[in-house]
Amino acid sequence: MRVLVVEDEAKVARALREGLEREKYEVVVAPNGEEGFFLVNAEEFDLVILDLMLPGRDGLQVLSTLRKRGLQTPVLILTARDAIEDRVTGLDKGADDYLVKPFAFPELLARVRALLRRGRTEQSQPLRLADLEMDVTARKARRHGQVVDLTAREFDLLEYLLRHKEQVVSREMLARNVWKETSRATPLDNVMDVHINRLRRKVDDPYDRKLIHTVRGVGFVLRAEE
Amino acid sequence: MRFRPRNVRSRLTLWYVLVLASLLALYAGVASSFLFLSLREDFDQNLLQDLETVEGMLAKEPNGLVSLRASHPDAAEPRIGHFIEVWSTEGSLLYRSAALQDQALGGSPGRDEGVHDPIPATVRLPNGTRVRLASSVYHVEDRRVVVRAAYSEERLWQELGEFGEVLLLGFPIALVLAGFGGYALARKALAPIDSMATQAKTISAERLSDRLSIENPEDELGKLGAVFNDTLARLQAAFDQLRRFTADASHELRTPLTAIRSVGEVALQDQRSPEEYRDVIGSMLEEVDRLTRLSESLLALSRADAGHVQLQREDISLLSVAREASSLVEVLAEEKRQRIDIEGDACLLVSADRLILRQAIVNLLDNAIKYSPAESRILVRLQSGEEKQVLLDVIDQGPGIPSEHQPYVFDRFYRVDKARTREWGGTGLGLSITRWAIEAHAGGITVKSEEGQGSTFRISLPLAKYSSTSQSKGGSQ
Numbered sequence: 001m002r003v004l005v006v007e008d009e010a011k012v013a014r015a016l017r018e019g020l021e022r023e024k025y026e027v028v029v030a031p032n033g034e035e036g037f038f039l040v041n042a043e044e045f046d047l048v049i050l051d052l053m054l055p056g057r058d059g060l061q062v063l064s065t066l067r068k069r070g071l072q073t074p075v076l077i078l079t080a081r082d083a084i085e086d087r088v089t090g091l092d093k094g095a096d097d098y099l100v101k102p103f104a105f106p107e108l109l110a111r112v113r114a115l116l117r118r119g120r121t122e123q124s125q126p127l128r129l130a131d132l133e134m135d136v137t138a139r140k141a142r143r144h145g146q147v148v149d150l151t152a153r154e155f156d157l158l159e160y161l162l163r164h165k166e167q168v169v170s171r172e173m174l175a176r177n178v179w180k181e182t183s184r185a186t187p188l189d190n191v192m193d194v195h196i197n198r199l200r201r202k203v204d205d206p207y208d209r210k211l212i213h214t215v216r217g218v219g220f221v222l223r224a225e226e
Numbered sequence: 227m228r229f230r231p232r233n234v235r236s237r238l239t240l241w242y243v244l245v246l247a248s249l250l251a252l253y254a255g256v257a258s259s260f261l262f263l264s265l266r267e268d269f270d271q272n273l274l275q276d277l278e279t280v281e282g283m284l285a286k287e288p289n290g291l292v293s294l295r296a297s298h299p300d301a302a303e304p305r306i307g308h309f310i311e312v313w314s315t316e317g318s319l320l321y322r323s324a325a326l327q328d329q330a331l332g333g334s335p336g337r338d339e340g341v342h343d344p345i346p347a348t349v350r351l352p353n354g355t356r357v358r359l360a361s362s363v364y365h366v367e368d369r370r371v372v373v374r375a376a377y378s379e380e381r382l383w384q385e386l387g388e389f390g391e392v393l394l395l396g397f398p399i400a401l402v403l404a405g406f407g408g409y410a411l412a413r414k415a416l417a418p419i420d421s422m423a424t425q426a427k428t429i430s431a432e433r434l435s436d437r438l439s440i441e442n443p444e445d446e447l448g449k450l451g452a453v454f455n456d457t458l459a460r461l462q463a464a465f466d467q468l469r470r471f472t473a474d475a476s477h478e479l480r481t482p483l484t485a486i487r488s489v490g491e492v493a494l495q496d497q498r499s500p501e502e503y504r505d506v507i508g509s510m511l512e513e514v515d516r517l518t519r520l521s522e523s524l525l526a527l528s529r530a531d532a533g534h535v536q537l538q539r540e541d542i543s544l545l546s547v548a549r550e551a552s553s554l555v556e557v558l559a560e561e562k563r564q565r566i567d568i569e570g571d572a573c574l575l576v577s578a579d580r581l582i583l584r585q586a587i588v589n590l591l592d593n594a595i596k597y598s599p600a601e602s603r604i605l606v607r608l609q610s611g612e613e614k615q616v617l618l619d620v621i622d623q624g625p626g627i628p629s630e631h632q633p634y635v636f637d638r639f640y641r642v643d644k645a646r647t648r649e650w651g652g653t654g655l656g657l658s659i660t661r662w663a664i665e666a667h668a669g670g671i672t673v674k675s676e677e678g679q680g681s682t683f684r685i686s687l688p689l690a691k692y693s694s695t696s697q698s699k700g701g702s703q
Contacts, residue, residue, distance in 0.1 A: 216507075
């Protein structure tokens with residue numbers, strides 16, 4: 001999987017490269033719009049991560065030219081301007097998704113995965129990790145064959161973590177996808193901590209093998225190995 | 227381009243003078259017309275008298291002509307500019323005054339001339355002299371003759387001219403005097419504006435506390451000054467608020483930055499295990515998260531200030547929004563074994579943006595949970611108030627807010643207990659956001675509290691409608 005990162009800020013570009021390479025993507029970095037434009041025409045990529053605020057050639061311009069030339073490569077926009085209008089223009093010009101700076105890296109990875117998966121027949125993964133299983137239709141969770149009694153919110157939370165197993169899930173992702181709360185100004189962090197603690201008590205505490213892990217400062221991950 | 231004096235004083239004076247000049251011109255016109263008409267009236271009177279006198283003097287000469295026989299010698303040619311002509315009805319000239327110097331007072335008479343009562347009219351002689359002319363038909367013995375008598379209007383115009391000269395001489399003097407007077411008056415009237423301008427010039431952003439001195443608050447200028455002072459007061463308040471906000475914001479931003487910096491610096495001082503580094507980085511990321519949240523809250527508020535937030539309004543049951551808000555934070559209350567009770571009428575609908583309103587209530591509930599002791603009760607009570615308002619009270623049993631803090635709790639970054647709230651991860655913006663959210667919905671928020679007696683936050687929103695089909699959407703209690 002080849003990913004083109006068009007980003008002028010060297011530190012961010014390096015972090016993106018390292019983070020994506022860790023996930024086994026092949027990464028090419030273009031430090032400005034001109035080069036990004038050239039590369040995308042010259043080579044083949046599976047995904048473009050495009051910063052909107054670029055020197056030389058504006059990100060939106062690059063995007064619209066690309067789409068006019070019929071390139072179907074999915075494009076993920078990064079923007080520091082947290083304005084709805086920008087997002088709308090970006091999506092109008094043919095972007096597939098956007099992310100507002102500063103973003104959490106797990107969030108970026110999740111978007112990248114989603115975009116690369118798009119268009120392919122999604123193989124329904126069984127919701128299972130080690131001896132934890134979830135049946136979404138019956139809304140039942142089992143650990144080691146034992147039914148774990150969960151509230152509705154706890155079930156949603158565990159389901160989200162399980163669907164993103166072995167990936168770090170940020171607090172923003174949980175707030176948006178589990179609590180359906182878009183504004184980061186809402187004080188949800190304490191609420192999340194309480195729910196995670198309760199989930200731990202029910203899912204992990206009775207067993208030696210712990211599945212729910214906190215990645216300090218980043219978020220949470222459901223992982224089988226210690 | 228039009229001439230336009232630069233200052234109001236000259237402009238006012240110019241107007242005075244212009245108005246006065248046109249009034250004087252009007253006066254002169256009317257007065258001259260009256261003078262002219264009354265002079266001519268006299269003139270005509272004399273003319274008619276003369277015509278009668280001439281009749282008595284008519285005498286037939288043997289050669290068929292007519293002569294004027296004077297009863298006394300100096301009456302033969304009565305006055306300079308007094309002209310007589312006598313015509314026969316057949317059209318032959320019988321007599322002409324010598325003063326006419328053979329100029330005709332018109333040609334041979336028409337058939338009707340002089341038949342009716344004589345009416346004077348103005349005619350012009352061939353040499354250009356304007357005369358007043360009247361004619362009448364008389365009999366000299368058995369002969370019908372037409373007698374024409376005329377006066378030169380010269381004297382009339384002369385008198386009128388003299389009158390005009392007097393006026394022309396007087397007008398400029400009057401106008402100059404009016405100009406000076408007007409200028410002095412305008413200057414006196416505008417003097418307070420000059421002094422206001424001088425004072426206003428010294429008021430800058432740094433010295434906004436200065437005010438204009440007002441001599442008489444009742445007159446127009448006093449009112450202007452009062453309005454200006456009022457604007458200054460509001461400007462000063464806005465400046466103060468901005469200054470305080472900037473100072474507070476930079477302080478709030480500096481706190482996590484300091485933490486990141488010192489944690490990083492200390493960690494780099496000596497070799498540590500990967501686990502320890504992991505911990506350090508995690509701790510730094512936590513502060514980054516706080517910064518992110520803070521900047522996002524600030525952005526939300528500044529967007530709100532700029533009026534960029536568009537509300538997705540719909541008619542919703544306030545009770546159901548309160549239930550949703552409660553369901554978001556109820557676990558926090560459970561942890562402290564607190565109870566959140568929600569009571570009220572689900573039929574009270576408000577026109578509101580559900581997410582924004584929910585956030586406002588969540589902030590209030592979050593505060594209530596934080597500040598209330600364990601095992602206490604938080605009551606959310608909904609009722610209809612006066613003037614089509616819906617009231618939502620959030621009542622806690624916390625320590626209350628000291629009265630000196632109450633007016634400021636909705637201010638940005640205002641904290642009653644500075645150390646404690648930061649420790650809980652609050653941004654100090656929650657209540658400001660709540661207040662903005664409520665005010666954006668044309669509502670209001672107040673706080674009532676007594677130390678040791680708990681606090682009551684009251685939201686009031688305009689009632690959209692009362693729906694008998696209650697929407698009991700939302701979470702549990």
